[in-house]
Amino acid sequence: MAIRTCPTANVGALPVMSRCPSLTLELERTLMARNKDIPRVQNPPSGDGHHITSRYMTATExxxxxxxxxxxxxxxxxxxxxxxxxxxxxxxxxxPCTMGCVFTKSCNLPDGVINHDNAAGFVPVEKLADYGKFSLLGGRERDAAGNIPLKKISGSTLPAALGTLLLGGASPAGTGTAATGAAGGAGIVTASVVTGALVGMVALLWPSSLGDSSLYTDKQLKSLKQGRTRLRLHVEQQADGTLKGYGYNTQKRRDWEMIPVVQFVAQGSQQVADFDDGVTLIWTPDVDPSSTSGIPPLESAPQAPQILIYPPTEQADNIIVNPIYPPEYKDFILVFPADSGVQPLYIVVSRPAGNGDIKYHRPPRALPAFPDALPVKSKTSVQGGGGKRSRWKDRKGRIYEWDSKTGALEIYDKQGKHLGEFNHETGEQIDPAKPGRTTEK
Incomplete structure (x- = not known):
């Protein structure tokens, strides 16, 4: 059948579709293949509205x-x-924390981890042995220079290179436990020197997790003024001559975790560590570490206490009974010379009791007269070193600091200017503001 073309078309013009169904189908297929990736859109209704048509989207669309x-x-x-x-x-x-973030930690934690981690925030009570090797030293008499030769009361075997240790400038040891004051308030601790009492006592602890990546390296300790510890330890001789010891885990109290780092300084054949307030530790290295000389045992030594490490909770305080808190401790990280053969250690000097009774006012857990005041990080050092004053702040920025010597609350404005001493329970002003007295903001 002949194909009829449009009379007006040029040569090669498309055939009339209506006369060639096969060409119509072929062309439709070509156009569909060309436009298969182009979406179609519906045309506006036309005629009676029942006939729906569509078209391809334009380039603009x-x-x-x-x-x-x-x-x-x-x-x-x-x-x-x-x-x-x-x-x-x-x-x-x-x-896990990286290397060099803590000096002591529980050996129950994995390498590189310094905190107990669980959904409830639970921190367990642990044995002191979980934190390291512990030794307790003390003395009952002074030498001609007034120093106290330290002898071993109990604990782990001491390093052969340790030699001898003298405690200089310390008053008689012990803080007693007789206390007054309602629970949650400030207490007063008194003590007296008993017959045969120790005149000086120190506790030593070497971290047990040597090689743990979360511990400070010796090089880091050489450059630090303060270091972080997960253990704060307290040991005291009570009024009846018995020893009492306990410790706190600092995980939940960031204001308790930093303590001074002290280096030995050579003075002739001896090495001296200065703990402030005239208290020193004098170390004479053992020339021959293979010899049996060194620190002898203390004769008729008091029985060593069983020491547990508690989380800082009210339940723990009730178990300890009238505890003294870390800001009042005289504890340090002690670094020996690099060639000494003795690893750095954590040391606690027993708080002196003086030549008679002393009074120590424990910081309160809350300030009833100032309910808006909330605990914040401590900044002011306690007189005597080894810790910082308990501190609070209220919504107006006023600063509250506890004076453990007077048992009063020192209040400062938000600029750190002293406003006076106050009773933390009644709010009564005890002493007026002292001109020129300030505290760190």
């Missing part, structure tokens, strides 16, 4: 559609990035 899709994809990407932050943030917070 396609560009607008692509712009809307890109905006939507960008929004999804931002939302996913926001959600990913919340997923990764807890992982970053719970990552």
């Amino acid at each position: 396609l560009a607008e559609r692509d712009a809307r899709q890109k905006s939507y994809d960008d929004m999804l990407a931002r939302q996913q990035a926001y959600e990913d932050r919340f997923i990764s943030k807890p992982q970053q917070q719970n990552r």
Whole structure:
């Protein structure tokens, strides 16, 4: 059958579709293949509205559609990035601490981890042996220079290179435990020197997790003025001559975890560590570490206490009974010379009792007269060193600090200017402001 062309068409013009069904089908297939990736849109209603037609999107419409899709994809990407932050943030917070972040830690924790981590925030009571090797030294008499030769009361075997230790400038040891005051308030601790009492006592602890990546290196300790510890230890001789000891885990009290780092300084054949307030530790290295000389045992030594390490909770305070808190401890990280053969250690000097009774006012757990005041990180050093004063702040920025010597609350304005001494229970002013007296803001 002949194909009829349009009379007005040039040579090669398309055939009339209605007369060639096969060509019509072929052309439709070609156009469909060419436009298969182009979406179709519905045309506006025409005629009686029952006949629906569609067309391919124009280039302008396609560009607008692509712009809307890109905006939507960008929004999804931002939302996913926001959600990913919340997923990764807890992982970053719970990552084990890196080397050099603590001096002592529980050996029950894995390498690189310094905190007990559980959903309830529970910190267990642990044995002192979980933190390291412990030795308790003391003396009952002074030499001609007024120093106290220290002898071993109990504990682990001491390093052969330790030689001899003298405690200089310390008053008789012991703080007693007789206390008054209601629970939750400030207490007064009194003590007296009993017959045969120790005139000086120190506790030594070497970390048990040597090689743990979370512990300070010797090089780091040489450059530090203060170091972090997960253990604060207190040992005292009570009025009846018995020994009492306990410790606190500092995980939940950041204001308790930093203590001074002290280096020995050579003075002739001796090495001297200065603990402030005239208290020193004099070390004479053992020339021959293989010899049997060194620190002898203390004759008729009092029985060593069983020491547990508690979390800082009210329940623990009730078990200890009238505890003294870490800001009042005289404890240090003690670093020996590099060639000494003796590893750095944690040392606690028993709080002196003087030549008679002393009074020590424990910081209160709360300030009833100033309910808006909340505990904050301590900044002011306790007179005598080894700790910092308990501190609070209220919503107006006023600063409250506990004076353990007077048992009064020192209050400062938000600029650190002294406002006076006050009773923490009644709010009564005890002493007026002292001109020129300030505290760190």
